[in-house]
Amino acid sequence: MRQMIDSIPNLPADFTLMMRYAMGWVDENDNPYQQTTGKRIRPLLLLLCADAAGGDWRKALPAAAAVEFLHNFSLIHDDIEDSSPTRHGRPTVWKLWGLANAINAGDALFTVSFYTLHRLTQSGLPLDRILMIWDVFNQTTIELTRGQHLDMRFEHQAEVSIDEYLSMIAGKSAALVAACARIGALIATSDLSTTENYAAYGLNLGIAFQIRDDILGIWGDPDVTGKSAATDILSRKKSLPVLYALERNDTLAQIYANDNLTDADVSEALAALEQAEARTYTEMYEQRYFEQALLAIQQANPKGEAAEWLMQLTRALFQRDR
Amino acid sequence: MRQMIDSIPNLPADFTLMMRYAMGWVDENDNPYQQTTGKRIRPLLLLLCADAAGGDWRKALPAAAAVEFLHNFSLIHDDIEDSSPTRHGRPTVWKLWGLANAINAGDALFTVSFYTLHRLTQSGLPLDRILMIWDVFNQTTIELTRGQHLDMRFEHQAEVSIDEYLSMIAGKSAALVAACARIGALIATSDLSTTENYAAYGLNLGIAFQIRDDILGIWGDPDVTGKSAATDILSRKKSLPVLYALERNDTLAQIYANDNLTDADVSEALAALEQAEARTYTEMYEQRYFEQALLAIQQANPKGEAAEWLMQLTRALFQRDR
Numbered sequence: 001m002r003q004m005i006d007s008i009p010n011l012p013a014d015f016t017l018m019m020r021y022a023m024g025w026v027d028e029n030d031n032p033y034q035q036t037t038g039k040r041i042r043p044l045l046l047l048l049c050a051d052a053a054g055g056d057w058r059k060a061l062p063a064a065a066a067v068e069f070l071h072n073f074s075l076i077h078d079d080i081e082d083s084s085p086t087r088h089g090r091p092t093v094w095k096l097w098g099l100a101n102a103i104n105a106g107d108a109l110f111t112v113s114f115y116t117l118h119r120l121t122q123s124g125l126p127l128d129r130i131l132m133i134w135d136v137f138n139q140t141t142i143e144l145t146r147g148q149h150l151d152m153r154f155e156h157q158a159e160v161s162i163d164e165y166l167s168m169i170a171g172k173s174a175a176l177v178a179a180c181a182r183i184g185a186l187i188a189t190s191d192l193s194t195t196e197n198y199a200a201y202g203l204n205l206g207i208a209f210q211i212r213d214d215i216l217g218i219w220g221d222p223d224v225t226g227k228s229a230a231t232d233i234l235s236r237k238k239s240l241p242v243l244y245a246l247e248r249n250d251t252l253a254q255i256y257a258n259d260n261l262t263d264a265d266v267s268e269a270l271a272a273l274e275q276a277e278a279r280t281y282t283e284m285y286e287q288r289y290f291e292q293a294l295l296a297i298q299q300a301n302p303k304g305e306a307a308e309w310l311m312q313l314t315r316a317l318f319q320r321d322r
Numbered sequence: 323m324r325q326m327i328d329s330i331p332n333l334p335a336d337f338t339l340m341m342r343y344a345m346g347w348v349d350e351n352d353n354p355y356q357q358t359t360g361k362r363i364r365p366l367l368l369l370l371c372a373d374a375a376g377g378d379w380r381k382a383l384p385a386a387a388a389v390e391f392l393h394n395f396s397l398i399h400d401d402i403e404d405s406s407p408t409r410h411g412r413p414t415v416w417k418l419w420g421l422a423n424a425i426n427a428g429d430a431l432f433t434v435s436f437y438t439l440h441r442l443t444q445s446g447l448p449l450d451r452i453l454m455i456w457d458v459f460n461q462t463t464i465e466l467t468r469g470q471h472l473d474m475r476f477e478h479q480a481e482v483s484i485d486e487y488l489s490m491i492a493g494k495s496a497a498l499v500a501a502c503a504r505i506g507a508l509i510a511t512s513d514l515s516t517t518e519n520y521a522a523y524g525l526n527l528g529i530a531f532q533i534r535d536d537i538l539g540i541w542g543d544p545d546v547t548g549k550s551a552a553t554d555i556l557s558r559k560k561s562l563p564v565l566y567a568l569e570r571n572d573t574l575a576q577i578y579a580n581d582n583l584t585d586a587d588v589s590e591a592l593a594a595l596e597q598a599e600a601r602t603y604t605e606m607y608e609q610r611y612f613e614q615a616l617l618a619i620q621q622a623n624p625k626g627e628a629a630e631w632l633m634q635l636t637r638a639l640f641q642r643d644r
Contacts, residue, residue, distance in 0.1 A: 008464060010468060010489075011464070011468055012468070012471070012472070014471075014475070015467075015468060015471045077425050077426070077429060080421070080422070080425060081421075081422035081425055081426060082422075099402070099403075099421075100402070100403035100404075100474055101471070101474060103399050103402060103403055103425055103428075104399070104403060104467050104470050104471055104474070105467075105471075106425075106429075107399060107428075107429075107432070107463075107466075107467050107470075108464065108467035108468075108471075110429070110432065111460060111463040111464045111467060112464070114436065114456075114459075114460045114463075115460040115461070115464060118453070118456060118457055118460055121453055121457075127449040127450060127453060128449060130453065131440070131443055131449060131452065131453070134436075134440060134456065135440055135443075137436075138433060138436045138437040138440055139437070141429075141433040141436075142330060142333070142430065142433045142434070142437060143332075144429075145337075145426050145427075145429050145430035145433060146332060146333055146334070146337060146430075148426050148429075149334070149337045149423070149426055149427075149430075150334070152422055152423060152426070153336070167332075
């Protein structure tokens with residue numbers, strides 16, 4: 001991935017610095033950054049699916065790099081849109097370089113993602129397959145922006161239904177995971193039923209992943225997640241457990257009507273969630289999507305060692321506590 | 323172009339509204355907007371080049387629509403980055419819907435552009451040609467962000483050389499014009515010398531076009547341009563005439579050191595520009611790039627009625643006063 005950015009002609013170092021910082025390779029002074037930032041789950045998933053579907057994972061490398069670039073582009077812009085000052089314990093790009101530069105650096109990383117994907121033309125893959133993968137990419141990025149739009153709209157929307165919420169996370173979070181699985185499969189085959197099964201696996205896995213995030217955002221252990229306790233309640237986020245509880249009792253709505261929540265408010269909100277059995281309900285949802293993911297991947301009939309790794313990764317994501 | 327946005331599944335109307343507004347089709351309440359907004363020069367140029375190079379302009383339609391979407395995406399983000407409240411006499415997207423929505427709407431229109439370009443797969447063009455066009459698109463959008471980066475950096479940079487300036491406008495303004503000409507040619511042929519000639523034509527035309535903008539930004543007739551007199555001086559823009567004069571005398575630098583310019587400052591700046599013969603110099607530059615554009619298009623050997631239209635368009639751009 002580093003070679004890719006370096007290979008683009010004429011880009012000034014002070015320009016690529018923002019991208020390389022966002023990727024977690026350097027600090028803001030362009031010195032090597034040692035700590036891990038993102039988990040790189042998406043490219044890993046793509047490569048495993050390529051291999052499990054019978055493809056050569058080496059041919060999938062440009063696509064794997066491209067999805068990671070795309071993911072990080074969306075984080076740069078999301079952090080501006082959400083006014084988030086930090087990510088992975090570091091200042092966000094807009095916080096360091098200002099709004100205008102951060103928007104433009106995000107746009108650049110977006111393009112780098114397509115630029116990288118185009119390297120599939122050097123992999124020996126059939127050209128129609130490359131064009132199919134590009135199509136998946138386009139549809140996925142539209143889904144990302146649609147999901148982000150709904151997420152922002154829900155903040156001001158009086159009532160958000162569970163279905164609307166699921167449609168939002170399908171776009172904002174799960175579409176890219178689905179794309180990883182589908183593109184991985186497309187490296188190996190153009191067989192529609194196989195690629196659809198992989199995509200269904202990714203979509204359900206992505207939704208379950210986000211629902212797990214929702215659970216951890218309220219009941220996660222601060223020592224493990226690295227975030228404050230009940231962080232989603234403090235920011236009055238309308239996550240799945242909250243939406244469910246809002247439908248059951250009025251307490252939560254009254255608390256969420258305040259601009260700044262006190263510790264007492266948070267305790268009361270947690271009690272309201274417990275009374276509504278919101279955690280049980282949300283975990284039931286999470287489990288349902290994980291089971292659908294497992295069903296889809298079984299139907300895809302993955303092969304070899306990669307298939308075992310895929311199962312392990314899936315179960316690890318289901319049980320994760322951070 | 324309208325059908326294209328409507329054809330994308332699942333996009334809420336309040337989301338596409340921002341894109342359709344930016345394209346100049348509707349007002350902010352989603353009512354039809356009658357006045358003309360952009361000049362649509364870029365798609366026209368692409369179609370003319372496709373025809374003049376011996377291709378079927380109908381096959382070029384997805385690419386023509388895609389460059390217009392790409393152009394408008396960049397305007398949405400540029401307006402945020404430049405804090406511009408209006409464009410073509412209307413409030414900008416961020417002014418109406420806020421920063422976060424405008425960033426996301428720009429990202430969406432960016433993707434719509436790639437989505438539209440992908441429709442070339444339905445045109446019957448050879449697949450390798452479509453992949454070449456996609457590559458041009460990727461490289462062009464990187465150039466756009468590079469140019470925008472330099473433009474923003476120059477605002478704070480103590481000294482900007484003419485060469486640096488030309489490199490900036492080559493990216494920010496001319497790269498997309500060059501892409502239109504090159505992609506047009508690629509619809510017709512993969513012959514490298516032909517496509518390079520078309521690209522050189524577009525690049526030089528684009529640079530000349532921007533230099534003409536620089537001249538109009540200082541000496542344009544407010545009644546014709548629709549902008550205030552000496553608008554670029556008021557915003558202390560480091561355009562080509564200004565950079566040239568900054569190298570010749572110190573008056574302009576002293577005036578530009580003020581945060582808010584008075585009418586007297588503007589008059590004094592105009593006098594400093596005249597003393598440095600900045601207008602003559604800039605017009606000489608403009609002429610040089612136009613001549614290089616004309617030379618390149620002659621070498622490309624365009625054919626038929628489209629060739630005549632291309633020449634007319636080129637001359638009209640050279641003489642335009644708004």
